[in-house]
Amino acid sequence: MTFRQAQGHGEPGRTMKIFVLDASVTVNYLITLNSRIVAEFSSILEEARRGKASLHSSYLLPFEAGNALRYSSLTPDQARIALEKLSALPLNYFVFNAPQLTEIMEKSFLLKTTFYDTSYHFLALLLGGTFLTADQDYFKKARNLGNIELV
Amino acid sequence: MSMKRLTITLPPYLHDNLIRRAPEGGLSRFVRTAVEKELLEEARDPIKEFIELRKRLTKFRRSREMVLKAIRKGRL
Numbered sequence: 296m297t298f299r300q301a302q303g304h305g306e307p308g309r310t311m312k313i314f315v316l317d318a319s320v321t322v323n324y325l326i327t328l329n330s331r332i333v334a335e336f337s338s339i340l341e342e343a344r345r346g347k348a349s350l351h352s353s354y355l356l357p358f359e360a361g362n363a364l365r366y367s368s369l370t371p372d373q374a375r376i377a378l379e380k381l382s383a384l385p386l387n388y389f390v391f392n393a394p395q396l397t398e399i400m401e402k403s404f405l406l407k408t409t410f411y412d413t414s415y416h417f418l419a420l421l422l423g424g425t426f427l428t429a430d431q432d433y434f435k436k437a438r439n440l441g442n443i444e445l446v
Numbered sequence: 447m448s449m450k451r452l453t454i455t456l457p458p459y460l461h462d463n464l465i466r467r468a469p470e471g472g473l474s475r476f477v478r479t480a481v482e483k484e485l486l487e488e489a490r491d492p493i494k495e496f497i498e499l500r501k502r503l504t505k506f507r508r509s510r511e512m513v514l515k516a517i518r519k520g521r522l
Binding site for chain 2: 318319322323324325326327328329332333337340341343344359360362363364365366367368369370373376377380381383384385429430431
């Protein structure tokens with residue numbers, strides 16, 4: 296797992312879809328009975344397998360996903376293997392510099408959302424991609440910023 | 447598990463490095479681990495494994511709320 300400095304994209308002619316994932320969508324996919332979440336996220340995973348989409352997240356993802364799995368009523372073995380497989384996904388992980396962190400803070404105040412959640416959305420805006428989340432509350436508050444899809 | 451014998455040739459710099467790094471009496475195991483890593487990890491498809499994993503895990507109703515609550519557990 297390596298981490299990169301978040302930078303804007305915007306390369307002309309780029310056609311590969313860009314998705315930023317958070318813990319709510321990655322963990323939900325594994326344990327949900329909601330067929331819509333499964334179908335939508337499966338489709339995106341298949342696109343990534345075929346090289347038609349790239350997957351990204353903030354360095355926060357393994358920690359939030361780890362906590363979600365830890366307290367999700369899975370057995371310790373299930374939680375461990377789930378985190379192992381999630382951590383092995385071909386995601387590009389990003390860290391933020393000071394000005395970016397400040398911008399995330401401003402947005403989180405504006406949207407009345409947590410700093411954590413806003414950081415994923417900020418990354419999607421920066422990369423010109425789509426933030427995929429299963430967090431309905433965040434989606435309702437932040438949808439007007441664009442670059443977000445509720446799974 | 448039955449084993450098959452293999453004879454390989456290595457340039458001196460690799461041979462010397464291998465002999466230096468492999469634990470005493472464990473050369474075969476060291477080489478086996480290195481080959482496994484090279485061959486089997488390359489063939490792995492982490493996305494496919496993630497998708498397959500879903501089939502093996504317990505599923506929950508109201509997972510959306512449960513997962514969000516679990517993510518936030520321990521936070522102020």
